[in-house]
Amino acid sequence: MSGNIMETSGLQASYGDSQALFGIDFQLAKGELVAIIGANGAGKSTFMKALTGLVKVPANSVCLHGKPIGGLPPGEIVRKGLALVPEGRRLFPSLTVEENLLMGAFARRSGPWNLQRLYKLFPILAEKAKHPSTSLSGGQQQLVAIGRALMSNPEVLLCDELSLGLAPVVIKEIYDSLPLVVTEGMSVVIVEQDVVMAQTVSRRIYCFQEGRVSLEGASGDLTREQISHAYFGVC
Numbered sequence: 606m607s608g609n610i611m612e613t614s615g616l617q618a619s620y621g622d623s624q625a626l627f628g629i630d631f632q633l634a635k636g637e638l639v640a641i642i643g644a645n646g647a648g649k650s651t652f653m654k655a656l657t658g659l660v661k662v663p664a665n666s667v668c669l670h671g672k673p674i675g676g677l678p679p680g681e682i683v684r685k686g687l688a689l690v691p692e693g694r695r696l697f698p699s700l701t702v703e704e705n706l707l708m709g710a711f712a713r714r715s716g717p718w719n720l721q722r723l724y725k726l727f728p729i730l731a732e733k734a735k736h737p738s739t740s741l742s743g744g745q746q747q748l749v750a751i752g753r754a755l756m757s758n759p760e761v762l763l764c765d766e767l768s769l770g771l772a773p774v775v776i777k778e779i780y781d782s783l784p785l786v787v788t789e790g791m792s793v794v795i796v797e798q799d800v801v802m803a804q805t806v807s808r809r810i811y812c813f814q815e816g817r818v819s820l821e822g823a824s825g826d827l828t829r830e831q832i833s834h835a836y837f838g839v840c
């Protein structure tokens with residue numbers, strides 16, 4: 606058996622007759638932070654949805670600890686240890702900050718994360734706990750979305766475009782907090798449009814292009830030219 610916590614092999618995904626992923630081979634080791642980059646429509650979000658059961662895929666194409674989890678219902682996948690911070694945050698607008706965080710505990714596994722620990726990490730969430738989530742700034746709402754995912758005590762945290770719509774200074778604050786989030790060997794996959802940020806925070810990078818992996822490698826080893834070719838398909 607490989608040392609990977611999670612892997613996909615030949616992962617294909619479609620929306621009706623329209624195929625979005627064409628055989629993605631992906632590996633994630635315990636404690637590793639991997640970034641996925643790629644242009645709009647490359648298939649990054651579809652990949653995240655396929656991992657979390659929001660897009661149906663064949664069982665054997667996604668494995669966690671070597672066991673197939675592809676196509677399981679999303680709640681079951683959370684119970685097995687995967688949690689998603691979705692693109693656009695998707696908070697429950699009618700709920701308070703604390704109620705949103707507690708929604709993440711519906712499929713709670715045993716582990717270090719609870720409200721107290723989250724409030725210690727992000728004191729602003731304790732301060733705003735009883736406020737409607739919609740009254741928070743975009744960056745604060747992103748912290749709620751991250752906190753909600755952590756409440757299930759995931760082994761693998763999947764973050765889809767954390768920086769979407771946020772100011773650069775806020776994006777930096779959020780990425781600065783990631784090492785504090787990635788505790789006890791948690792593994793993280795981020796989808797990130799900002800290539801420089803992706804290279805800075807990750808150990809390895811996968812570049813997607815038109816539903817395929819166009820480049821894969823250690824973040825520090827990839828050159829700007831290699832990434833441009835893989836990202837835009839220019840030769």
Ligand code: ATP
Pocket residue numbers: 620623624625643644645646647648649650651652
């Ligand atoms: P972005 O950065 O714009 O979010 P992405 O890399 O995440 O792009 P996806 O959203 O995964 O790309 O889209 C991959 C392909 O699947 C695109 O061709 C897109 O049009 C298509 N697609 C995505 N969602 C749906 C859907 N719900 N129904 C039909 N096609 C879809």
